[in-house]
Amino acid sequence: MTAARRLAERHHLRWWEALPWLAAAGAFFAFPNYLAFGTQLVITILFALSLDLVLGYAGIITLGHAAFFGAGAYTVGMLAQHAGWTEPLSGLLAAAAVAGAIGLASGFVLLRTHGLTLLMLTLCTMALLEEGANMASALTGGFDGMPGLQFAPLLGVFAFDPLYFRSQYVYSLVVLFACFALVRMLVHSSFGQSLTGIRENVLRMHAVGAPVRARLVLAYAISAALAGVAGALFTQANAFVNLAALGLDRAAGVLIVLILGGYGRLYGAFVGATVYFVLEHALAKAYPTAWQLGVGLVLIGVALFARNGILGLIQKPQ
């Protein structure tokens, strides 16, 4: 047995797991005019991946995940606007810290409920943040948000060009890869296994003495931090942030993306976001008034015929 194979086995690596990354790298050269589109796609994948950790693995159904995306987005935005803190990488860390702290605090309070109640509580928490950002216009720019933000070049070398998303695309992709490696390691660890156990049978996990609530709150906080990173990337790449980063549209959108791809599978975020983005883009171009019809029909079809998303068609649940 070679060392490479042993490494692959220890980390449950499979050959096809290289494909999305090769495709993403190839897209950089093949579609130079679509890098802005690609950057939004990569950011959405990261956001959906963070949701997969709580929804797919821990079984926490939330409709308020954009709260953390928005918290991260506004953190780097406000730091750049008011504190002159424009260095991108440390901005990501600050965003992760703020979003993670909000996730920890709200998870501690909310995660004693479940079902519709939890859904509404996460939704209301997000709505509170959104209204707060709307009202504190001195800090956040209110309804208009903060347009025209300036960020320092990445590593002091690669500037963010608002017209050509070359740096932004590579930067987002590298951050996504790092976050993906972290999430992948987490779900294969004993921590991840205990989350799956809680999702499948919470009574039994209590019975074997697992610290159920502590695990859930921790998973929620980690997921929130990752969503915050996605939000920070959004602000840095687009050089603006506004209330849309925090809204129900974004929270529902990422939920749809993840369910469409297949939750609890890591790669569902990739498949769902790509299918949804390409579908929306192609339909909006071809039928500017009726694109929602096509998207809606696809969602209905997937819900009816492919239990647990597109990946559910080809892969058995883990």
Next chain:
Amino acid sequence: MDLIGILLGGFAAGMVLFIVSVGLSVTMGLMGFVNLAHGGFAMLGGYAIVLAMKHWGLPFFGALAVGFAAVAALSVLLERLLYARLYRATELDQVLFTIGLVFVMIAAVTLAVGPETQTLVLPQWLRGQTDLGIIKYRTYSVAVIVAGTALVLALWLGFERTRYGARIRAAVDNRRMAQSLGVDVGRLFTATFALGSGLAAVGGGLGAEILGLDPQYPLRYLVYFLIVVAVGGLGRVSGVFCAALLIGVLDFVFKIHFPKGGTLFIYALTLALLLWRPQGLFGRRGA
């Protein structure tokens, strides 16, 4: 505006919220089905009612009856053909399906009618002001409150005093027990679903003056409907009624006094209420 006027305005909005949401509460309580497309039925009904009056010249009540019947029939069709396949699916597949359905409804209405806001042309006797003795108030709001109150009484009687209502209450509290006692929950659900969707249609039409009516309606008010259902408790007619009035009045008051950030209070209140009583104000613990 003085206190009574504010209360009346809030009551009218609350009545509309109640008429739309009550069906959602009962169907979610019965089947645990997460039906995010419920607001879509309200929108379709609203369009049917407004357009029936505008283009066919139907009288107000005739249009309401047409809207109710059309949407109830459509909902039975959808329930038998599509919803029924997903009763055993996970909540998330249900979410995906109903969001997809909302998208289709929005696109269908946009294509067929157009993206602009529709206005309800009121008959002469519902326009202007009515002297209530203490205060003069918009006739239409008063009529909505009267109609809503009558409907609450009818629903309450039907729920508490008829065999059909007893079956629904039994099935909400314990579906398996009700089934083993011979209640056909599937048929019960189809009938309740039709009634709930039809009521939502009436609410969409009656509320066109108060909540507005355009293709984005089902998504814009989804949160309100869900808040009313969650605060009221699943499958509780009286709970939904109290929650709808509470939310309607408070929303009205705060939007007038704090136009900026008025909704903040509604969300904070919902958060506090649900942390205090996770099963809703009137729901049963563990239900």
